[in-house]
Amino acid sequence: xxxxxxxxxxxxxxxxxxxxxxxxxxxxxxxxxxxxxxxxxxxxxxxxxxxxxxxxxxxxxxxxxxxxxxxxxxxxxxxxxxxxxxxxxxxxxxxxxxxxxxxxxxxxxxxxxxxxxxxxxxxxxxxxxxxxxxxxxxxxxxxxxxxxxxxxxxxxxxxxxxxxxxxxxxxxxxxxxxxxxxxxxxxxxxxxxxxxxxxxxxxxxxxxxxxxxxxxxxxx
Numbered sequence: 001x002x003x004x005x006x007x008x009x010x011x012x013x014x015x016x017x018x019x020x021x022x023x024x025x026x027x028x029x030x031x032x033x034x035x036x037x038x039x040x041x042x043x044x045x046x047x048x049x050x051x052x053x054x055x056x057x058x059x060x061x062x063x064x065x066x067x068x069x070x071x072x073x074x075x076x077x078x079x080x081x082x083x084x085x086x087x088x089x090x091x092x093x094x095x096x097x098x099x100x101x102x103x104x105x106x107x108x109x110x111x112x113x114x115x116x117x118x119x120x121x122x123x124x125x126x127x128x129x130x131x132x133x134x135x136x137x138x139x140x141x142x143x144x145x146x147x148x149x150x151x152x153x154x155x156x157x158x159x160x161x162x163x164x165x166x167x168x169x170x171x172x173x174x175x176x177x178x179x180x181x182x183x184x185x186x187x188x189x190x191x192x193x194x195x196x197x198x199x200x201x202x203x204x205x206x207x208x209x210x211x212x213x214x215x216x217x218x219x220x
Contacts, residue, residue, distance in 0.1 A: 006092065010099025015106060024072060024107055028065050029114045035061040036115070040122045054125040055182040059175050061115060062108075062135070063168070069108050070146030071163050097147065097214035105143040109136065130185035130192060137196065138178040141203040145170050148210040151217045173202055 018024055039057045112135055120127040149166040153159040181195035 004095075006095035007098040007102060010096055011102040011106070014100065014103035018103075018107060024069060025110055028069060028107070028111045031068065032061050032065050032111055032115045033118050035064070036118050036122050045123055050123055050125055051183065051186040051188050054119060054123050054186065055179045057123070058115070058119060058135070058182060059179055062112070062139075063171060063175065065111055065115075066108055066139075066142055066146055066171075067164055067167065069111070070104055070143070070150045070167070071160065093215045094211050097151065097217075098211070100151075101143050101147040101210075104147055105139060108139055108143065112136070112139070126186055128185055131182050134178055134181035134185060134192075134196060134199065137199045137203060138174045141199070141206045142171055142174050144203075144207045144210040148213060148217060151214070170206075174199065177202065 036057065039060070043053055043057075045053055116127045116132060116135070119125050146163075146167055149163055150159075153162045153166070156162055177195045177198040180190050181192055181199065184190035184192035184195060
């Protein structure tokens, strides 16, 4: 129970800080919309190919927005050297990591709330509840991995380069399974239930692994 309270307190702190500064969400929302506009002009999209092109554009925008969001997860702690103070308290490193991951996930979900309507508006894609659920399910595992590697490279000078190099290879299964789920939800051949089952398995696997590794990563 205490770990849950600590995680929620850390998440509230990060979200309150973002609400006061409004640094990340407007920038990410603008980035997502610009990426979709560029893709709209870059591809010859019509009613015949919208279902096959839209999932790729969706995950392209989501991946790069995620890299930006998770890259800033430990920025405040790095700049103010406050992570060490948090670790010196009785709070569990796993709870601190969970709170940071929860806040980053919430920010990314807000950006997805901008991305999906913009996708439907610009591409004429059918954004159903199945598409929304697939994106949200993939976001959980991607957030766990993104925050883990963000903590790992937080004190490294080349963190902006290392974070994509470490994160993107392990995000590929989420992109593949999520892409299949979105394609199936938009009417293309494929098993939606099978893709969602794979996403759920990946979420459980990486949430457990990152929770186990959080203690060692944050203590470094």
